[in-house]
Amino acid sequence: MTRRTPSAPGENARKAHDRSLALTLAGIVFLMPPVAAVFLVEGTLAGIPLPLAAVFAVWIFLVAGAYLLRPALQAAHDLENPTSRAPDDD
Amino acid sequence: MLSVDVILAVCLGYVVLLFAIAFVVDRRSRQGPIQWLQSPVIYTLSISVYCTSWTFYGAVGSAARNGLEFAAIYLGPTLVFVGWWWLLRKLVRIAKEHRVTSIADLISSRYGKSPSLAVIVTLIAVTAATPYIALQLQSLTRSYQVIAGDADGYTTALWIAAGLALFTILFGTRNLDANERHHGVVAAIALEAIVKLLALLAVGIFAVWGVAGGLADVFADVSMDAIRGSGDLFGPRWAALMFLSATAIICLPRQFQVTVVENTEERHLGTASWLFPLYLLGMSLFIMPIAIVGLKVLPSGANPDLFVLTLPLWAEQDELAMFAFLGGFSSATSMVIVAAIAVSTMVSNHIVMPLVLRVLSFGKSMRGDVRGLLLISRRVSIAAILGLGFLYFRLSGGSDALAAIGLIAFTGVAQFLPSLLGGIFWRGATRLGALAGLIVGALLWAYTLFLPSFGGEFILSATVLAEGPWGIAVLRPQALFGLAGMDPLVHAVVWSVGMNALVFVTVSSLTNPDALERLQASLFVNVYRTVDDGASLEATYTVETEDIYVLAQQILDRDHAARLFEEMAAAQNALHGMPRVTDAVIARLERELAGSIGAASAHALVTRITGTQSVGMTELIDIASETQQLIETSRQLTEKSAELERTAQQLREVNERLRALDTQKDEFLSQVSHELRTPMTSIRSFSEILIDDENITADERIQFTTIIHEESRRLTRLLDEILNLSRLESGTADIPLAPVALNEAIDGALDSVTGMTRAGNITVNVSRAPGDVRVHANDDRLRQALINILANAVKYNTAPSPMIELRAVVEGDRAWVDVIDNGGGVSREEASTIFDKFARGARATADQGAGLGLAISRAIMQAMNGDLRVEFAGDGTSFFRLELTRIPGAAE
Numbered sequence: 001m002t003r004r005t006p007s008a009p010g011e012n013a014r015k016a017h018d019r020s021l022a023l024t025l026a027g028i029v030f031l032m033p034p035v036a037a038v039f040l041v042e043g044t045l046a047g048i049p050l051p052l053a054a055v056f057a058v059w060i061f062l063v064a065g066a067y068l069l070r071p072a073l074q075a076a077h078d079l080e081n082p083t084s085r086a087p088d089d090d
Numbered sequence: 091m092l093s094v095d096v097i098l099a100v101c102l103g104y105v106v107l108l109f110a111i112a113f114v115v116d117r118r119s120r121q122g123p124i125q126w127l128q129s130p131v132i133y134t135l136s137i138s139v140y141c142t143s144w145t146f147y148g149a150v151g152s153a154a155r156n157g158l159e160f161a162a163i164y165l166g167p168t169l170v171f172v173g174w175w176w177l178l179r180k181l182v183r184i185a186k187e188h189r190v191t192s193i194a195d196l197i198s199s200r201y202g203k204s205p206s207l208a209v210i211v212t213l214i215a216v217t218a219a220t221p222y223i224a225l226q227l228q229s230l231t232r233s234y235q236v237i238a239g240d241a242d243g244y245t246t247a248l249w250i251a252a253g254l255a256l257f258t259i260l261f262g263t264r265n266l267d268a269n270e271r272h273h274g275v276v277a278a279i280a281l282e283a284i285v286k287l288l289a290l291l292a293v294g295i296f297a298v299w300g301v302a303g304g305l306a307d308v309f310a311d312v313s314m315d316a317i318r319g320s321g322d323l324f325g326p327r328w329a330a331l332m333f334l335s336a337t338a339i340i341c342l343p344r345q346f347q348v349t350v351v352e353n354t355e356e357r358h359l360g361t362a363s364w365l366f367p368l369y370l371l372g373m374s375l376f377i378m379p380i381a382i383v384g385l386k387v388l389p390s391g392a393n394p395d396l397f398v399l400t401l402p403l404w405a406e407q408d409e410l411a412m413f414a415f416l417g418g419f420s421s422a423t424s425m426v427i428v429a430a431i432a433v434s435t436m437v438s439n440h441i442v443m444p445l446v447l448r449v450l451s452f453g454k455s456m457r458g459d460v461r462g463l464l465l466i467s468r469r470v471s472i473a474a475i476l477g478l479g480f481l482y483f484r485l486s487g488g489s490d491a492l493a494a495i496g497l498i499a500f501t502g503v504a505q506f507l508p509s510l511l512g513g514i515f516w517r518g519a520t521r522l523g524a525l526a527g528l529i530v531g532a533l534l535w536a537y538t539l540f541l542p543s544f545g546g547e548f549i550l551s552a553t554v555l556a557e558g559p560w561g562i563a564v565l566r567p568q569a570l571f572g573l574a575g576m577d578p579l580v581h582a583v584v585w586s587v588g589m590n591a592l593v594f595v596t597v598s599s600l601t602n603p604d605a606l607e608r609l610q611a612s613l614f615v616n617v618y619r620t621v622d623d624g625a626s627l628e629a630t631y632t633v634e635t636e637d638i639y640v641l642a643q644q645i646l647d648r649d650h651a652a653r654l655f656e657e658m659a660a661a662q663n664a665l666h667g668m669p670r671v672t673d674a675v676i677a678r679l680e681r682e683l684a685g686s687i688g689a690a691s692a693h694a695l696v697t698r699i700t701g702t703q704s705v706g707m708t709e710l711i712d713i714a715s716e717t718q719q720l721i722e723t724s725r726q727l728t729e730k731s732a733e734l735e736r737t738a739q740q741l742r743e744v745n746e747r748l749r750a751l752d753t754q755k756d757e758f759l760s761q762v763s764h765e766l767r768t769p770m771t772s773i774r775s776f777s778e779i780l781i782d783d784e785n786i787t788a789d790e791r792i793q794f795t796t797i798i799h800e801e802s803r804r805l806t807r808l809l810d811e812i813l814n815l816s817r818l819e820s821g822t823a824d825i826p827l828a829p830v831a832l833n834e835a836i837d838g839a840l841d842s843v844t845g846m847t848r849a850g851n852i853t854v855n856v857s858r859a860p861g862d863v864r865v866h867a868n869d870d871r872l873r874q875a876l877i878n879i880l881a882n883a884v885k886y887n888t889a890p891s892p893m894i895e896l897r898a899v900v901e902g903d904r905a906w907v908d909v910i911d912n913g914g915g916v917s918r919e920e921a922s923t924i925f926d927k928f929a930r931g932a933r934a935t936a937d938q939g940a941g942l943g944l945a946i947s948r949a950i951m952q953a954m955n956g957d958l959r960v961e962f963a964g965d966g967t968s969f970f971r972l973e974l975t976r977i978p979g980a981a982e
Contacts, residue, residue, distance in 0.1 A: 017175060024173030031165050032332060036324040042314055047306030049317050052378060055161055059168060059371050066172045066364035073175055074360040080618070081356070 013076030020073060023065040030058045092408050094238045097415070104416055105253065108278045108423075112261045116274030127273055128354050130361030135280035136348045137362060138287070138369050140167060140339060142222075142425035143229035144496040145373060146286055146418045147395050153381035154394035157319030162328050163496075164374050166335030168367040174359045178349065180514055181340065182359060184617050185350045193346040193506060194436040200513035200614045201521035202607035208440035210525065211506060212433075214532050215343045216475065217540070218502030219433045223479030224486065225495045226422035227251055229395075231483075233418045236399050237411060244484060251480045254426045255473050262431040263468045275427060276352055282420035287372055289417025293398050294376020296410055297383040301401070308379045316382065322577075330580045333587075334500040341503040341510065343432035344425065351432075426476070434471035442467040486544070498543050501582055505531035508591040512598070517611045523598025531590025534570075539582035542567050635668040638679060646682060654682055761928040761941075765808055769801035811942040815927065818949035825871055825953045829864040829977050832898055832905055838869075839876035840896070846884045852892040859898035865905050865974040867954045872974075875947040875958065879909045879970050882943065887913030905976040908961070908969050915968035921960040 029035050039054035046053070118124055126132070145163075152160040170177065181196075190196045194215065198208035231247045261274045302308045317323070339345050353359070384397035392400055399418065402411035446463060508527050512519035537550075546552030550567060558566040565571075568578050570585055603611060635655075642651040658669040658678060669675050680696040776794040779786065786794070817823035840854065847854055865872075883894045895910040916924055925948045928941040948958040956974040963969065 020173060020175045024169060024176070027165075027169045027172055031169070033324050033326070033329050036328070040314075040318070040324060044309065047304075047309055049309055049312060049314070051158055051314075051317050051323070052309075055158060055165075056371070056375075059161075059165065059367070059374075062168055062172050063364050063367045063371060066367060070360045070364060073363075074357050077179075077357055077360065 012072060013079055016069060016072035016076050020069055023062065023069065026065075027058065027062045031055070092237060092412060097234075097238050097412065100412055100416070101419065104419070105257075108281065109257065109260075111281060112257075112274035112278040114274075115277040116261060119273040123354075124273070127277055130355075130358035131365065132276065132280045133353065133355075133358040134362040134365040134369065135283040136276045136352060137345070137366050138283040138373075139279055139344055139348055139424045139428045140342075141283075141286065141370070141373050141421060142496075143226050143233075143418050143422040146290060146421040147229050147233070147398055148496065149374070149377045150381045150384065150397045151393070151395035153319075153377045154385055154397065155319060157315075157317045158323055158378070159319050159328060159331065160377055161374055162331035163335045164370040166332045166337070167339035168370055169332075170336050170339050171363050171366050174363040177340070177511075178359055179356060180617060181350050182353050182356050184514060184614055185353070186356075187617055188613070191351060191439065192432060192436045193341060193343055193510070194440050196346075196350075197506065197509050197513060197524065198440070200610055201509075201519075201524050202604055202610055204521045204525070205440070205444060207509075207521060207525055207528070208436075210528050210532070212436040212440045214502055214505055214528070215433055215436055216478070217532075217536075218499040219343065219429050219475065220478045220482050221486075221495045221543075222499040223426055223429060223476065224482035226426050227479055227483045230419065230422045232393075232396060233399050233415055236396055237403070237415050247480060247483055251476045254423060254430070255476045257423075258427045258430045258434075258472050258476070259469045262427065262434070262472060263465055272352070272431060275431065276348070279348075279424040279428060282424040283369075286417040286420040286424075287369065289413045289420075290373055290398065291376065292410060293402060293414050293417075294380055296405070296407065297376065297380045297401055300407075301383050301387060301405060302379070305379070308382050312382055326580045327577045330577070330583045331497075334497065334504055334579075334583065337504040337507050338500045341506040342429075342499075343436065343503070344428040347428055347432035347435075426479070430472045430475050433475050434468055437471040437475070438464065438467040442471060494543060497579055498539055501539055501579070501586065502532075502535055504583070504587050505535055505590055507587065508594040512594060513611075514614050514617075516598075517615045518598055519594070519611065520598045520601045520603045521607055522601040523594045523596075526597040527590045527594025530593045531586045534586040534589055535582060538567050538570060538585050539578065542578070635671055635675075638671065638675075639668065642679060642683070650682075654678070758927055762812060765928065766805065769805045769808075773798050773801045773805075808942075811946060815942055815946050815949060818946065818953055821953075823953065825868045825950070827866050827868055827954060830867040830869045830872060832863045832865050832907070832974070833858045835867070835869060835872045835876065836896060836898060836907060839873045839880060842873070842877050843880045843884060846881060847894070850884050850887065850892060852884060852887065852894055855893070855895045857895070857897040859900050859905065863898070863900050863905055864977045865956075866977055867956070867974055871950045871954065875950045875972060876907065876909075878943045878947045879958075879972065883909055883911040883913065883970075887911050889913050900976060903976050903978055905974045907972045907974075909972070910963075910967075910969040916960050917968075918962070921962075921968065924960065925958070 036055075039051045041050050043050045044053075048056075115124065115127060119127065149160045149163070152163075184190065185196065188196075188199055190199060194208045194211035197211050198204050201207050227247045227250060230250050231244075234246050234250075261278070262272055298305055298308055322328070339349070349362075380397055380401065381394060384392070384394060384401050388397065388400060388404055399411060399414050402408075402414055443464060446467065505528055508531070509519070509524035513524070541548060541550045542555055544550070546555050555567055557563065563569075563572075566574075568581060569576075570581070573581060573584070576584075639651065639655055642654065646654065655669060658675050659667060661674075662669050662672075676696055683696065776798050780791065780794055814823070836856065836858065840856065846852075880894065880896075884892075887894070889912045893912045895908075897908045897910065899906045899908065925944050927945045944958075951958040951972055951974075954974065956972065958970065958972050960968050961971045
């Protein structure tokens with residue numbers, strides 16, 4: 001396991017928190033009315049109806065975003081909780 | 091068609107496998123932690139207990155009826171997990187710090203460990219869980235009936251319930267883990283999670299590529315209406331579903347159990363944050379295709395809730411059908427097991443045990459019995475909850491729409507949300523607020539959603555549902571206060587959760603928490619700010635030295651803070667600049683701050699700096715500024731207090747003086763009366779004789795008239811003296827000062843008393859001032875004072891060869907005239923009172939004056955910026971000294 005040592009751990013942690021918040025808010029905005037209603041259009045994407053494709057696209061975007069944010073957030077978590085650092089799942 | 095024997099054998103084999111896994115893992119975990127079991131993947135799989143048979147069968151049914159709407163049930167939890175950093179992490183931390191065992195425990199603990207709150211939460215949880223468990227029994231029974239042909243539904247359900255109760259009791263209550271963790275159960279439900287996902291994916295793949303000709307074919311002639319469904323997609327109902335599902339992933343007792351209570355490592359949440367949404371995505375991926383294909387190929391009357399099973403059966407794919415059945419079986423059993431554990435823990439801990447302990451608390455040693463009692467109570471609770479579920483299934487006769495029951499349960503547990511969120515983010519939330527909110531929310535939930543779900547057959551009749559109780563239309567359960575035209579679910583969510591939150595906030599703002607509530611509120615809301623074991627390493631301090639320097643400056647003064655930080659930098663061998671933030675630096679800072687603001691406040695401040703959460707420096711400095719202001723206010727108060735004390739002291743002194751003066755005035759009046767009375771008495775007596783006695787001789791008449799005359803003169807003299815003294819003392823006497831030749835004044839005074847000295851045969855020695863000494867005085871008044879002192883020296887001198895010495899002394903800007911006689915002088919006791927009015931020396935006789943001479947003389951001297959006092963020579967003899975201000979420049 002090699003852990004990239006950030007130049008400013010506190011700053012990076014803050015950025016990770018902010019991005020996590022931004023991702024969650026993006027999910028809420030795109031999946032809740034009124035914005036979600038923009039997906040209600042006729043048409044298909046690769047054979048899949050657009051509303052269905054759009055909802056699943058946002059879903060995949062959220063999963064990917066959470067996956068990409070995880071290392072930074074866990075580094076932030078480890079920085080704050082040095083005793084809980086576990087090498088087995090990195 | 092599969093034979094019943096094969097189905098039973100496969101089911102039995104699967105159940106034996108689950109038992110075996112649970113047993114082995116449980117046994118193994120007692121020897122120490124199992125590495126793979128504590129992985130984040132297993133943790134995530136256990137969270138998937140969220141996907142019950144409602145998902146496995148019901149989601150397809152929902153998609154067939156309402157199109158894409160089913161996705162909202164999985165998108166809500168997705169958002170909660172994507173944003174894990176903000177809510178789930180705090181819940182897990184709080185649960186760990188406070189050894190929380192259930193959501194009822196958490197809410198009760200937060201609000202001052204309130205038993206009543208725990209009971210309310212438990213009752214709501216049981217009420218919501220019962221139909222949900224019934225729903226699982228129903229889907230298990232129906233799926234069994236579908237796959238094995240018609241069997242007696244209730245008997246099957248009874249056997250299933252009994253089997254589930256046995257498994258749950260065996261593995262859910264094997265031991266009483268302090269943290270309520272069940273490793274065997276977690277391993278078993280992780281396996282079930284994989285089975286249900288693979289089964290649903292397998293059926294989906296079969297439907298898309300086995301029955302239809304790929305995705306494009308599936309959606310080829312699907313209308314927009316099929317996607318929209320009968321509901322209003324992306325409208326209020328969609329928002330309500332998103333909200334409810336997001337709430338349920340935290341508030342459902344079983345979700346709280348697996349996500350929060352069973353969590354072994356906080357960082358596992360990081361993996362779950364993407365893996366659990368991915369799992370939900372996988373579960374949802376083929377829901378629409380299965381529904382669309384099922385609607386296309388299956389007979390029109392087929393129940394969409396069982397498409398997952400009936401589609402493979404229709405295509406005579408018995409193995410796939412069996413796998414799908416196992417998937418459905420896994421979904422239902424894992425939910426029932428975890429829900430039963432979670433709810434029974436709450437029932438046992440918060441309802442049964444308190445009652446049992448109260449009943450058995452009479453003189454019995456409870457210690458050894460408690461564990462056994464607790465286990466029995468858990469087991470009975472599990473059996474009772476499954477029994478309730480079975481009873482509900484039996485009585486309700488099975489509802490056709492699975493989704494409705496799930497949503498009723500979701501709305502029920504959503505009542506926990508205001509108290510839960512308020513409890514961990516808002517210090518002002520109070521026990522009464524939570525209690526009121528929960529009760530109002532639960533009652534509205536029961537009235538607007540739970541009871542109407544029985545369709546008019548339980549408590550609320552069909553008439554009441556249609557027209558309102560007693561025909562009052564505004565009280566119609568599904569159009570409360572005229573809020574009609576709304577989806578019943580949205581209506582119920584708006585009223586129950588909305589009013590719950592409103593009442594919670596309002597009552598909290600109107601009530602005050604007790605001491606324990608305050609403490610718990612602080613511990614819960616600021617859970618990241620506590621340093622648990624002091625094992626913090628240097629690298630853990632995210633706070634900058636500059637920040638703590640600013641803090642130190644706010645509390646200590648600037649120079650002190652600068653000196654302190656220089657010393658600390660020097661101790662770290664840093665030649666210049668700031669010290670690094672280390673344990674030693676923090677400890678030193680705390681000690682220094684304690685000197686200014688007290689140990690407790692200093693510790694609180696420093697703990698907040700060193701707390702593992704990113705530090706809100708602005709907030710911290712605000713506190714410091716407040717402290718500084720308090721110190722300043724306190725200092726000002728101390729000064730004011732001292733000033734008041736001084737003023738009070740002055741007032742006391744003035745009062746003392748006034749009292750003394752008052753006493754003097756009384757004494758003076760009394761003495762004046764006495765002095766006036768003596769001559770008046772004799773004047774009156776002799777006048778009466780002269781008036782009344784006609785026989786007195788001419789000599790006698792002359793003698794008497796002379797006495798009257800003498801006494802009258804004495805009276806006049808006395809009154810003159812009193813008047814004179816009064817003027818002198820009040821400062822109204824006009825005594826103009828001018829340079830007076832001291833020697834001339836002495837000679838003048840001596841001339842005035844020459845007659846007396848000669849008559850008394852008194853020797854007078856004069857030692858004049860050298861040269862022409864001039865003093866600041868009034869010539870007449872100075873002579874008067876001198877004459878008075880000299881006259882006294884003559885009058886009271888009873889020595890055989892009386893002698894008076896007059897000596898003028900000049901020193902710097904002062905000049906004295908000492909009057910010394912050999913008549914015995916004044917004693918030290920007399921010296922302190924001799925200048926008082928009407929005071930007479932020991933040598934005076936009764937008729938020798940009124941005792942005002944010395945008082946007048948001293949008043950005169952003081953009016954001329956001088957003084958008159960009694961001095962004592964080295965041999966103890968006394969003399970009078972008249973002191974004056976000398977005018978400089980005069981020739982000596």
